[in-house]
Amino acid sequence: MLEVYISGEDLRRMRLSRNLTTAEMAEIIGVSRITYESYESGKTKIELNAGLQLSEHCGIDVSPIKNQVLELKNLFSQYKYKDLDDETKPNSRRASKKKNHLKQQIRVKNAEPHKSGA
Template structure:
């Protein structure tokens, strides 16, 4: 949960709640409530926290870094391109729009590389 990630990030920097609250411009009590999931930061505060730790808001909210998510989609897309029937059957016919989009991006990149090689 968000509070757990906030605590882990703070502790990894060896900061106290007081120190971090001061950096963020809020009271220690407000910040403490974020860590115990009693309160949720508003959007502006969430962005401020993400910027401070140099992580994405996705990571704070869902524990997923955008790069990791993109890599996962790319791997799923590669499976479609290598063997679409087996891949779709393994997923019970469910292929998300995101996976299809990632597959299309791979195809476009391959086409660009092929054109570049031909022109060299």
Template sequence: MLFVMRVRQAKRIELVGKFDKRFTGDDLRRMRKVAGKTTQEMANLVGVERGTYENYEKGVSKFPYEYFEVWCDACGINLNPLREQILALRDKIDDAKLWRKSPTPRNSKSSNEDNG
């Protein structure tokens, strides 16, 4: 049973790893069209000019992730399951670091006294 859980955890980590890539302008365009929004509406959501938003969609300019979160929310895309996975992974990694044995200094007094 423990092995199966590790496999499941590994698959989750793999999925999160794939998420790590940057979102493209094509992703924005698809999201906007499915939600039935105009480029002006998307621009207004984050307070940029329509032309600036259109440059994001064309890939001319990169957009901040914070904007992407706003657009996802407006288009009905829920990022919470992904956030929960990432936070759970952070907790597991932080816990693992707490349990890791601390390295011993190479030139400590006690090791010099033992050798000399």
């Protein structure tokens, strides 16, 4: 899986490029200064929305990313949970719709009963 995130070093560069304090950056995204500093130090990863908000505030064009996210959201929003039973929809076939196979007893042919060695 592709992991995309804004690193602490990226956050620090953005903040310094705008001559902002950690408290000011924290205020922009609505977190405490200590939380923001944990993002910048790399102890915690910043949520994508907050990272995009800071990027925009610092003058970075994030519209291509937002457009792609919206496009994916629109694409997948047309499929509802009820569509899972519709054979014409992608991903409608499941390995097992019912779990009766979990209740079946296991049968072993030509097996002798287990004897304890007492």
